[in-house]
Amino acid sequence: MMRGWRWYGAILALGAVLYWVCRLYPAWLPAWLPWEFSWPIYLATALTFAWFVRGLKILPKHPPLWRSICFVLGVASFWIVLQTRIDYYAQHMFFVHRGAHFVLHHFGAFLIALGMSGPVLFAGMPDFLKPVVASRPVQVTLSFLQHPVMAPFLFVGLLYFWLIPQIHTRVMLDANLYELMNWTMAINGVMFWSLILDSRAKPPARLSHLMRAALILVIELPQMVLGAILSLTEHDIYPVYTICGRVLDMTALNDQHYGGLIIWLPGTLTSFAAMIVVLVTMRLNEERAALEENKSEAA
Numbered sequence: 001m002m003r004g005w006r007w008y009g010a011i012l013a014l015g016a017v018l019y020w021v022c023r024l025y026p027a028w029l030p031a032w033l034p035w036e037f038s039w040p041i042y043l044a045t046a047l048t049f050a051w052f053v054r055g056l057k058i059l060p061k062h063p064p065l066w067r068s069i070c071f072v073l074g075v076a077s078f079w080i081v082l083q084t085r086i087d088y089y090a091q092h093m094f095f096v097h098r099g100a101h102f103v104l105h106h107f108g109a110f111l112i113a114l115g116m117s118g119p120v121l122f123a124g125m126p127d128f129l130k131p132v133v134a135s136r137p138v139q140v141t142l143s144f145l146q147h148p149v150m151a152p153f154l155f156v157g158l159l160y161f162w163l164i165p166q167i168h169t170r171v172m173l174d175a176n177l178y179e180l181m182n183w184t185m186a187i188n189g190v191m192f193w194s195l196i197l198d199s200r201a202k203p204p205a206r207l208s209h210l211m212r213a214a215l216i217l218v219i220e221l222p223q224m225v226l227g228a229i230l231s232l233t234e235h236d237i238y239p240v241y242t243i244c245g246r247v248l249d250m251t252a253l254n255d256q257h258y259g260g261l262i263i264w265l266p267g268t269l270t271s272f273a274a275m276i277v278v279l280v281t282m283r284l285n286e287e288r289a290a291l292e293e294n295k296s297e298a299a
Contacts (some may be wrong), residue, residue: 035085
């Protein structure tokens with residue numbers, strides 16, 4: 001029992017060291033250490049990895065290795081864009097900011113969802129937290145947020161909301177709002193892609209494969225429109241980056257155009273990849289159902 005809790009003490013001790021070093025010697029640190037140390041991000045990352053490892057030890061049946069690799073890479077990608085020197089550039093360059101949010105909302109979240117490691121994390125978390133996660137209020141909230149109407153609305157709505165020029169300017173000048181923006185994009189991305197990339201058929205999955213394919217199409221057009229607007233507009237929509245000072249030698253319009261292209265092209269490719277995954281899982285589930293039906297008839 002005590003041995004298990006020592007891991008949490010080690011996590012807190014490591015966090016305290018990182019916090020102290022980042023606060024007192026920021027200029028001495030390599031690019032891969034936190035630019036601005038965040039306890040919430042650190043604890044979310046460290047506890048996720050700790051519960052994942054513990055869950056793998058507890059569960060008799062492990063997920064396929066490739067899914068575990070996807071999960072680990074996805075969580076690591078969140079840390080990289082939020083707690084390394086990349087975050088500094090994201091605060092001073094619009095296209096880097098859009099690249100970071102592409103990881104949080106698409107690429108990294110996609111990998112985490114593809115990992116399907118929810119049961120592993122649940123098994124690895126402390127026993128006192130499990131009833132909270134399984135409680136009715138939490139499950140009702142998840143069902144509401146992953147409703148087939150609410151899920152695409154939030155996915156596209158958050159993307160547009162944080163890019164409203166007046167709101168975006170306010171967020172980029174307020175550290176607390178900036179962190180809130182990043183958290184909402186990351187959590188929403190994981191929730192949406194977990195809904196879409198669930199390898200199970202309905203039930204127990206929340207949506208049928210056809211509904212998942214429809215939701216992919218629903219989110220695709222608004223992203224393409226937003227990306228096209230930012231890529232083709234000939235005036236600076238986000239002067240806050242000029243006010244704060246760009247750290248790379250690039251004009252405001254080029255910065256904005258590259259950011260729009262990141263929304264437009266990689267976002268579209270992610271949707272295509274999701275559609276392929278949905279079609280493959282639909283075929284596999286149909287084959288599995290047919291095989292089970294044949295076995296039942298033979299019996």
